[in-house]
Amino acid sequence: MGCVKSSFYKIIFLTITVSYIAIGKPVLCESNPPQNLSDLTKSNTSRYQILELWDQRSPINQDYLLKGVIFKDINTNMINEAYYLNNKLLPPEEVEKLGVQHKKYTSIKELSIPSEKMISISPKNNVDTLSNLDKVNEFSALEDVELITLPPLSKEKLLEEEAKSLVKLEKGIYKIGIIEELPEKVRVIGENPSHSYWQLLPNGSLLWAIDIEFPESIGIRVNILSNTTTSEKVEFWVIPISANTQPVGPFNTKEILSLSNWLPTCFSDKVRVICSIHPEGTINEVYFEISEVIGIYQDPIQLLTKAGSCNLDFTCYPEWANVGKGVVGLGVVSSPYALFCTGTLIADNDPCTQIPYILTANHCVSSQSGYRSGDTVEFYWFYQTSTCNGTPPSLSTVPRTTGGADYLAGMGGNAYYGGGNDFTLLRMRNSPPEEAVFVGWTTAVIAIGTSVTDIHHPSGSYKRISFGKKTNNQNPYSYYYHEVTWDEGTTEPGSSGSPLMLTATKQIIGQLWGGGASCSTPTEPDYFGRFDVTYRFAQDFLEPPAVSFSETSFLIEEQNYTKEITLTLNLPARSNGGEVSIRIETTNATEGVDFALSSQTVAFTPNSTQNSLSFNLFDNTHTEQEKKIKLTLENPQCLRLADVNLSYEITIVDNDPDTDGDGLSDYDEINGVWGYPSDPYKVDSDYDGISDYDEIMGTHGYQTNPINRDTDGDRVPDWFEIRYGSDPTDNLSNIPFETVKIPWFINAR
16 A cells, blocks of 8 residues: 555544544555644644644653644655654654554544442542631731732623623633732742731741732632742641631642642632741741732622523433533633633543543643643532522532642644544542542444533533534534534533533533534534544543553473563553453463463552563473463453453473484483383384384373383283283283184095
C-alpha cells in the first residue's frame, strides 16, 4: 500500500470513531514534523493541515502536559502524529517513556460501564470547612482591622451586558461574577504591611488581617499572590463578616499556587482575609499581595426567573435521581468574569478504584492554570430542589468541593467548524461528597432516533432535565458530535459540559458543546461532543494499567538455567496495586520435572511498572523431543490485559548426543541410567531383533537386558518369549502351548 492521503485519513477516522470495524492497520507515510509547534500551527492551511489538536497529561510523569497533533504535510500528502512539550517536538522514544499512547491508529472497542455509588476512597480534607470554631471566633474578634470597600456591583448593567453577549452557540459562557481590582493594592512585606498591622497572640503566633467589602455581591473570591518561602508555617484564611456561611481555609503558599492564586468563594459581601504565622515561623520571610477579587453577583433565587419556563425540574423525575447525583455545577475563573458550567463525575473502567474524574466541555475548562483552568474550579453538588417544583437551595448552602482539579486531557472544536469534539477530562484534587455517584458510559455507536437525556444547570440555576432524540438534520461533523432535538425541555448557557445519556441505560454518550435550542426555539438542535471520540484521548486515565510480557519467546538448549521473565505495565499500578495469573500449557514437557515457575501469579505494588517471575529449567541426560512451554496471562485484578504480548513461549532444544540414533543418549546407555547399560554405537546391542530402546523402555511390555538375548536365563530368547506370550524376565514362565502336533514319519520301502 502506498502513502495514505488526507481524504483517506477521514475515511479511516470515520471507521475508528463511528463503526470501529477493523480494516487492517493503515500504512501512513511519516514525514518529519516541525521542531516547534508554533511553526506547525502558524503555517496551517499553507504547508501543514492540522487534523486534530489536543492536550494530554503524561500518565507516568504528570508534571508533563503535552500537545498532541495529527496533521497532513500538504507538500507530500503525508500524515503524521507528533507531541510537543513547551512548544518543542518530543522524540518518539520520549513520548513512549511518558506512557502516551498513539491516537492515529487507535481502534476503540465497544465498552459499557455502569454507574456506581461512592465506595471508600481516601478522602482529603475539604479545605472549604473549618472545624476549629474557636479560631473563627478569634479571627472575628480582631480589632483595628482596616477595611477596603469596592464600588457596589451594578447588577443591572452586568445582566444587560450578559444578555447582549449570549449570541455564541457554545453554552458554557454563563457569567456569575466579575473580577475587580481593589482601589488600593494590599502588600505585606515582612513587618511592614501596607494596610493593618501584625498582632501578637498569647500563644506566640502572629496575625494580620484586612477586611474587604464588595457591596451587592453575594460572595467574594480573593486573589493572593504569595512569595512567602516558609510556606508550612504561614496560613491564609477568608472568613465571612456579614453572613453566617462557611469560612475558607487554611491554605499555605503551595496550595494557593496550585489554585492559580484564587481562593475559593466565601459567600458574604464582606470578608476578612487573615494571614497567620506559626510561633516557629519567621515574619521576615512573609511576602504577599492582594490586588483583585471576584464579586459573585448571580443570586440563585433570582436565577429562578432566568432559566426558561420550558425547563423541566430534575427532581420531578425520580428514576433519574441516582444518576443525577453525579452531575455537578462548575464555578470557573475567567477574565474578566467568573463562569458557570456543568460537569459529570464519571466512572472509570477499574473495579478497584474510584478516581474522581470530571467530564465537561473544553470551552468551560481548557488549561491547568490561569483563566478557565482546572486550578480555579469549584464543584457545587446537589444544587437542586428537594421536592418536585419546590424552592431550590441557595448556591452558598449546597455541598462544595474546592481545591481545584488536574487538567488531564482536552480538545477544542466546534460543531459548525470541526477541529475536535470540545471535551475536557479533569481529576478532582479533593474528594466529592459521599452521596455522589460515578456515572457510567458507553463507547457504543448510537443510531439516529435513539432516545437521549441531558441533566444540566441552565443559566447557572438549579438542576434541570431534558428529553429528546438523536437526529442528523444539519450535522456537518457527525463523527465529532451527536445532534439532538428535544421533545421536552431544552438547554441554556450554563448547561455546557453536561452529560448526554442514553435514556434506556442512563450511560454517558457525550458532553454538551452548544446549539440553538432554547424555550423560544425548541426545534433547533443541540450538539454534544461524542464520548466515543473522547475515549480515544482519555482512555489512558479511564482504563486500568495494561499488563503484558516484555518479550514473547525464548529458545534455549537443555541445561540447568533460571530465566527471569518480565511483565510490564503501560502505566504505573494504581493505589491498590494489581496482579495477573499465568496459565501453563506444555508440549513434551512436565512441570516439576523439566521446569518450574516461581509463581503462577504476578503482583504489582502501587506505582510499579514491572515485575518478573523465575522460570527454572532442569537439565537431564535423556534424549527427548523438543519441549515447549506456553505461558498466557489471564484473570487480571486491578489491571487489564494489553492488546499484544499476552503469551510467552519457551522452546527447549535437547542437546544430549545419541550416536546410534536409537532414542537413548550415549550417557544413558553407557551408565545404565534406565537399569541396564548398552552399546551407544549399536541400535541392537545383543542382535536379538529388539532395539536397545524397546528393551530398556519396555515397549513390548517388559524391560529386558539389551546386551543379553535371554534376560531370565531360561534358554528361551527374549524375542521368542515376547512373541508367544511368555515373560522374558521370569524363568519359570511357560509358553502357553495348548497342543503340540508331532509329525509321524512312515518308512516306505
